Amino acid sequence: MQKEKFYQISLPVAKAFDFANSNLANTLIGLPELLRQGLNEKGILNGVYQVVEQEFSNDSVFYLLDKLKSNSFPDPTRAQLGPFDAYIPNADIVINTDMGTEPADFILSSKNKLVYVHVKCGSSAAPQSSAGGLAEVGSQAIKNIEMLISGDELLKPGNWGRLSTAWPTVGAKQLMNERIRLFNGQRFEAKTVQQREVKLKEVWDEIARRRKSTAVRKEIWIVSANSFSVEHFSNQLMLGSAANSETLQAFQLITSWVTTAHLNDIDLKIFVSN
Numbered sequence: 409m410q411k412e413k414f415y416q417i418s419l420p421v422a423k424a425f426d427f428a429n430s431n432l433a434n435t436l437i438g439l440p441e442l443l444r445q446g447l448n449e450k451g452i453l454n455g456v457y458q459v460v461e462q463e464f465s466n467d468s469v470f471y472l473l474d475k476l477k478s479n480s481f482p483d484p485t486r487a488q489l490g491p492f493d494a495y496i497p498n499a500d501i502v503i504n505t506d507m508g509t510e511p512a513d514f515i516l517s518s519k520n521k522l523v524y525v526h527v528k529c530g531s532s533a534a535p536q537s538s539a540g541g542l543a544e545v546g547s548q549a550i551k552n553i554e555m556l557i558s559g560d561e562l563l564k565p566g567n568w569g570r571l572s573t574a575w576p577t578v579g580a581k582q583l584m585n586e587r588i589r590l591f592n593g594q595r596f597e598a599k600t601v602q603q604r605e606v607k608l609k610e611v612w613d614e615i616a617r618r619r620k621s622t623a624v625r626k627e628i629w630i631v632s633a634n635s636f637s638v639e640h641f642s643n644q645l646m647l648g649s650a651a652n653s654e655t656l657q658a659f660q661l662i663t664s665w666v667t668t669a670h671l672n673d674i675d676l677k678i679f680v681s682n
Contacts, residue, residue: 425645425659435666436678438638441472441491443681447633449529450506450576457575459582469527469633470504473514477502477590495629495677496521502590503611504575509566511555515615516629522618523627524549524556530635535681537641539657542632542678546665549628556626557672561616571612572605627675636680 427433451458451465458465464474475490476499486493493499501517512524528545535541555565565571574583586604588596591611598604618624636658644655662678669676 424648427642427645432662432666435676436638436641436662436680437495438682439491439679440682442469442631442633442679443535443637444634445533447529449527449633456581459575459584462584462586464584469529469631470506470513473516473525473527473631474502474504474589476516477595479593480590480595492516492679496523500590500593501611501614503571503615504584504587504589505565505567505571507567507576508570511552511565511567512549517615517618517624520623521625521627522556522615523629524552525629525631526552527631527633528635529633532634535635535637535640536652536654537637537644537658538652538654539661540654541635541680542630542658543661545632546630546661546678549630550665550668553628553668553672553674556619556628556674559620561613561620563616564612572601572608625675626673627677628669630676630678632678632680634681637682638680639682 427436446467448468450470451468453465453467458467460466464471472490473492475488476492476496478484478488478490479499481488496516496518498518499516500519501515503515504513505511505515506513513527514525516523516525526545526549530541555563570577571587574580574585575587576584586597588604588607588611590596591607591614596607598607619626641655641658644651645659666676
């Protein structure tokens with residue numbers, strides 16, 4: 409818990425809870441891009457991960473995060489950078505760490521912020537605010553806190569061996585060669601396996617330095633598309649004890665994650681649909 413901040417940790421069952429004017433409004437953020445028919449987590453079509461000219465499928469949440477690599481352009485537009493740029497301006501590291509015993513799906517960083525991103529996508533065309541829409545991905549994010557705060561510069565993720573190989577996995581029908589999407593504000597394309605391994609070590613060493621630095625803010629992002637509505641959540645909490653039990657469970661779950669994160673000097677952001 410940070411100084412001079414109070415985080416609601418009890419259920420709002422007795423009276424209305426004004427979500428819009430609470431600290432929780434800085435945690436639970438609605439994005440219109442996270443509600444769309446046909447959108448899925450990684451861009452899977454007919455059981456095949458789609459890779460289009462070394463890009464993620466534009467029907468995936470991964471594609472929206474990967475747009476941050478447009479910071480390699482001299483003067484990128486908001487449309488090029490995508491909806492997450494406002495929450496990590498001037499990102500200079502974007503790396504896809506998905507698959508296996510992963511620290512996150514993506515790691516994003518700027519000079520003053522380090523973010524581990526965990527992604528999930530449901531299939532609801534009209535999501536409400538059930539705890540189930542967040543529970544699995546949120547639990548995964550919280551259990552990986554050590555990888556975000558450890559001062560051990562030698563610490564490597566469990567899927568380290570995968571990070572120098574193509575995404576999603578070696579032998580997949582469609583392959584993305586480079587998991588390093590942006591480093592030092594520049595795109596990277598290896599000519600050899602050895603060159604890719606050397607660059608990965610360079611990227612991870614920089615992540616480890618930023619992980620250790622107290623000048624770099626640490627954040628966990630939970631991105632949950634097509635499964636949770638911030639508007640439904642807010643409207644239900646205004647009903648107090650008459651709110652849906654599933655919404656009250658979600659409130660309890662989110663506030664417990666906020667408490668855990670802040671006890672470890674980490675900020676938590678949960679991106680859902682509007």
